[in-house]
Amino acid sequence: MAKIEGINVKNFKVLKDITLGRLWNKQQNDPLTPMTAVIGKNGVGKSTLFDAFGFLADCLKSGVEEACDARGRGGFEKIRAQGQDGPIEFQVYYREESSTRPITYELAIDLDDSSRPYVRKERLRQRRSGQRTGWPFSFLMLDGGVGVVWKGDKEGRQVVEEEGDFDLLELMKSIKAGKAEEESRETEVVELEDKRKLGIATFGSLKQHPRVSSFRRFLEGWYLSYFTPDAARSLPLAGPQKHLNIHGDNVGNVVQFMEREQPRRFQAILNRIAEKIPGVQKINTHKTPDGRLLLRFNDKGFKDPFYAQQMSDGTLKVFAYLLLLEDPSPPPFVCIEEPENGLYHKLLETLAEEFREHSTTKKGGSQIFVTTHQPYFVDALAPDEVWVLEKGEDGFSTVRRASDDTLVQNMVDEGLPLGGLWYSDYLDAR
């Protein structure tokens, strides 16, 4: 399954310029692990990083202008790093399968002459097979909605932009005039109707662009959890649904789906979940006469079931996460803010281990990205899975991988738990 090996964020609120993991031009960095946790004090940008992923997903779904306003973001000026006048930029370095060459997606969003956000620049690049070093080949290049894309899965152009000798408009002109080297049947000069929409939204829906399509599908598949126990307590209309939604208010529908489609597998899943949630013996659904769906939990020692409305926040939450992980076609990327809220601390290590196990299964589980405040959760993690965000002198944040600190790595190698080290101030800047 696809994995993000690294990400760079520029000028997005408190994240003026941070890189996690490997990028095409930072090959010396180790890639992100299948499970990653970001820790740090209040106000260092954990929620901001979570929202950076959400913002990217929103940009694809509804265009950059709407994304700037969505989810209370308050518009471009509010989300651009204060005092900066450059564009907001993202770079995602990802691999579709562990055997395929990584692809880099770059996006820059800026204000146009009428002070409305637009897509200033969008690039997709990939090295050629056998190419180990040097500039990867771009196969989608759009500036302000105009540019060049290459169909198929082989061609592209090697562009050394940093040297400043590349002019996309020139390339477009020479392609149109039939004079460009890269001109082939796969090369297309294009113009988008709406420069506030992502090019990957348009070209990623065309069969002719398999590389673009696979990135679009990947981004569309991200699961950013906005789960709240109260949402899970709502009473949805009955009707089986395949996937858990981001708020978790269709937990009952997913249970119904699994009960219907795979009764035996579902029973096995429930048994596994019930083992992990103390006290819970059995979980099923019940349809009310008005067509609503009730989620029923049988507690040990009680004859009558309890309904989701009566269950603890923690139980509902762990149930929803475990159900998400059991999805027969799980999302490629799962991002969860502070999964610890409402959970008993002993359950946290179990949850962390479940996440890791799931993210490293052979059949390809989701990559999992969490932010956390909880040392007990971090206790279950290895130093290369943990990133520490910190605010610098200038008010912007920097990020470090816990494993880059040899002292920390050595102490963990000696058997000390990482969360304990964090608690004792070994992970924060000294």
Ligand SMILES: Nc1ncnc2c1ncn2[C@@H]1O[C@H](COP(=O)(O)OP(=O)(O)O)[C@@H](O)[C@H]1O
């Ligand atoms: N446009 C911006 N430029 C710079 N910093 C910002 C911007 N918007 C918000 N911030 C800062 O970002 C921080 C909020 O980060 P947040 O992600 O909520 O932290 P955490 O979740 O780690 O507690 C605050 O310190 C706030 O001052």
Ligand SMILES: [Mg+2]
């Ligand atoms: Mg926060």
